[in-house]
Amino acid sequence: MTKNNDAQNTVYVLSPSCQIEDLEIGSDYEGVITRVEKYGFFVSLSKSVYGLLRTRNPKEKVGDNVVVKIAEIKPHKGKMDVDLGYSKTKYGTKYEKITVKRNVKRTRIGDISEDNVGRNIAIQGEIIQIQQTGGPTIFTIRDETDLTWVAAFNKPGVRMYPELEVDDLIEVLGEVSLHSGKIQIESESIEKLSEEDSTNLQELIDESIDKKAEPEDTSVSIEESEVLQKLKPKLAKAAKTIRRAILDGRSILVRHHNDADGICSGVAVEQAVLPLLREESNDADAEWHFFKRSPSKAPFYELEDVVKDISFALEDMERHGQKLPLIVLLDNGSTEEDIAALKHAKVFGIETVVVDHHYPGEVIDGKAEVDQCVDSHVNPYLVGGDSQLTAGALSVELAGMINPDIREDIKHLPAIAAVGDHAECMEVDRYLEVAAECGYSRDDLDKIATCVDFESYFLRFNNGRGVMNTLLGLDDRERQEALLDVLISESDKRVETQLKAAMPNVQTEYFDNGIQLNRIDVEKYAHKYTYPAPGKTTGYVHDKLVQQKGEDHPIMTLANGPDFAVIRATEVIKNDYNFNLNNVITKIQEEIPQSGADGGGHEVAGSLKFVEGLEKEVLELFITEVKNLKR
Numbered sequence: 359m360t361k362n363n364d365a366q367n368t369v370y371v372l373s374p375s376c377q378i379e380d381l382e383i384g385s386d387y388e389g390v391i392t393r394v395e396k397y398g399f400f401v402s403l404s405k406s407v408y409g410l411l412r413t414r415n416p417k418e419k420v421g422d423n424v425v426v427k428i429a430e431i432k433p434h435k436g437k438m439d440v441d442l443g444y445s446k447t448k449y450g451t452k453y454e455k456i457t458v459k460r461n462v463k464r465t466r467i468g469d470i471s472e473d474n475v476g477r478n479i480a481i482q483g484e485i486i487q488i489q490q491t492g493g494p495t496i497f498t499i500r501d502e503t504d505l506t507w508v509a510a511f512n513k514p515g516v517r518m519y520p521e522l523e524v525d526d527l528i529e530v531l532g533e534v535s536l537h538s539g540k541i542q543i544e545s546e547s548i549e550k551l552s553e554e555d556s557t558n559l560q561e562l563i564d565e566s567i568d569k570k571a572e573p574e575d576t577s578v579s580i581e582e583s584e585v586l587q588k589l590k591p592k593l594a595k596a597a598k599t600i601r602r603a604i605l606d607g608r609s610i611l612v613r614h615h616n617d618a619d620g621i622c623s624g625v626a627v628e629q630a631v632l633p634l635l636r637e638e639s640n641d642a643d644a645e646w647h648f649f650k651r652s653p654s655k656a657p658f659y660e661l662e663d664v665v666k667d668i669s670f671a672l673e674d675m676e677r678h679g680q681k682l683p684l685i686v687l688l689d690n691g692s693t694e695e696d697i698a699a700l701k702h703a704k705v706f707g708i709e710t711v712v713v714d715h716h717y718p719g720e721v722i723d724g725k726a727e728v729d730q731c732v733d734s735h736v737n738p739y740l741v742g743g744d745s746q747l748t749a750g751a752l753s754v755e756l757a758g759m760i761n762p763d764i765r766e767d768i769k770h771l772p773a774i775a776a777v778g779d780h781a782e783c784m785e786v787d788r789y790l791e792v793a794a795e796c797g798y799s800r801d802d803l804d805k806i807a808t809c810v811d812f813e814s815y816f817l818r819f820n821n822g823r824g825v826m827n828t829l830l831g832l833d834d835r836e837r838q839e840a841l842l843d844v845l846i847s848e849s850d851k852r853v854e855t856q857l858k859a860a861m862p863n864v865q866t867e868y869f870d871n872g873i874q875l876n877r878i879d880v881e882k883y884a885h886k887y888t889y890p891a892p893g894k895t896t897g898y899v900h901d902k903l904v905q906q907k908g909e910d911h912p913i914m915t916l917a918n919g920p921d922f923a924v925i926r927a928t929e930v931i932k933n934d935y936n937f938n939l940n941n942v943i944t945k946i947q948e949e950i951p952q953s954g955a956d957g958g959g960h961e962v963a964g965s966l967k968f969v970e971g972l973e974k975e976v977l978e979l980f981i982t983e984v985k986n987l988k989r
């Protein structure tokens with residue numbers, strides 16, 4: 359270290375982490391008196407450096423600040439002793455202060471290994487998280503090579519370095535130690551980096567994290583699928599965003615539609631993310647703190663959900679020093695109805711990923727309306743596909759890019775999702791083949807999808823992680839079978855009860871254009887507040903009626919209550935009659951604005967809400983539209 363000794367009034371101040379090696383004999387240092395004896399007093403110059411100034415019966419008191427000169431540094435009983443003398447400069451007079459920083463070469467976090475245990479090192483990095491344990495304060499620190507944990511001890515349970523916040527760039531001096539098998543740095547001092555050093559390090563970190571977040575394997579499981587090929591870059595971008603959030607120490611909040619397709623989507627992403635979280639964190643509960651999966655009650659991301667999500671996130675930030683989460687919407691998120699909630703999240707600077715297959719409205723230049731407030735959007739409609747490629751399938755492809763290690767475990771999920779969503783296309787045929795290889799027949803898949811729906815009805819807002827994993831065949835296959843048997847007989851019984859009430863009250867009309875329209879008042883002729891709920895009941899009624907005539911007949915079922923309607927129709931009505939439920943809803947909104955009509959879904963499956971007083975007008979217009987369809 360070079361210092362300018364010519365200036366008379368220069369006094370050095372050691373940083374708390376400085377060691378004896380940082381002292382220069384003959385120079386003046388500022389310190390504080392920590393002990394007074396008959397033969398002199400001790401002056402502390404940094405956390406670990408102190409010296410003795412010998413003098414008879416000193417008048418100085420403990421706690422006094424002084425300026426001292428380093429007279430001699432000599433070995434004594436295996437240690438180094440510092441002898442001090444009085445300086446010409448008195449404490450309190452005018453002098454130039456220069457802070458001495460400890461000069462330890464920085465070690466990159468990626469280079470720290472168990473071989474370094476016991477060594478003192480310096481690391482620099484960004485604070486990702488601050489946790490207050492019952493003992494030390496734990497800082498999660500990342501540099502451009504890796505991340506590690508820094509423990510700051512003082513009084514147990516007392517937050518150390520309260521001036522430090524998440525995102526600060528710091529230098530840590532401390533000893534490498536092992537804590538329950540993981541490397542941890544026991545800090546001796548932590549200091550914020552200068553603005554310039556911060557900017558430089560931040561750039562390095564950003565660059566390297568970005569590289570690490572890039573998915574290595576972006577293949578899809580059906581390479582010959584044109585839609586999947588076109589969606590590949592979007593899936594890769596979504597995978598990168600999710601991987602980046604994990605590396606950033608942001609939590610991931612998955613919201614999904616509460617049906618078999620939505621649950622398969624959520625579980626696929628969960629299976630991919632959890633192992634990465636366990637790897638990336640020293641927190642044994644990381645998978646609970648940094649990942650949440652919740653079903654949405656509505657078939658879209660509604661304000662009720664987003665308000666809860668954001669207020670919990672802000673609370674976690676306040677209480678646990680967590681960053682704001684990444685929100686991932688699956689089998690939800692693409693439609694106009696999602697926009698308000700997504701805009702709400704944007705206001706707080708929350709990043710969002712949407713993987714959905716619901717009709718997103720008109721696509722112009724590859725973009726849907728919702729793209730203005732979504733950061734990463736995957737939807738087959740954006741590349742000329744349609745809803746037959748389910749969210750479950752897309753999410754399994756996404757999960758494989760996030761974490762290729764779990765591809766094998768979840769490859770049967772797209773088939774469950776497809777059967778649950780009544781999807782049919784070339785890709786679905788291939789997914790069914792894959793599931794068959796895993797030992798699942800179409801009937802098995804149908805049973806699983808039904809039981810997932812059945813169980814989710816009772817789970818409501820709960821994600822039911824353990825139960826769903828069993829049902830979906832992700833752990834014990836024997837238990838899966840046993841559980842399916844229990845649930846399916848119970849589900850069948852309840853469906854039968856609903857159908858017994860509903861079927862005799864279905865009214866069927868045949869229009870000149872060949873369409874068979876079935877109508878039922880599902881509020882009057884079905885049991886309330888029980889499984890299956892009105893939407894599902896409509897599905898069962900529709901399926902039963904379709905069974906009698908065949909899938910290729912133009913059959914539509916319109917079930918309604920006083921202020922809602924559920925629509926199901928065969929694919930022919932979409933393909934040959936060019937019917938799109940979402941467009942009909944737009945027309946109702948335009949022609950009967952006072953009805954407050956709203957809703958949507960797939961072209962031939964979805965729901966509609968309106969004010970009760972305009973039930974007749976809304977349904978009449980709807981039926982007229984169907985009557986006027988041309989083949």
Ligand code: MN
Binds near residue numbers: 615715
């Ligand atoms: Mn779906």
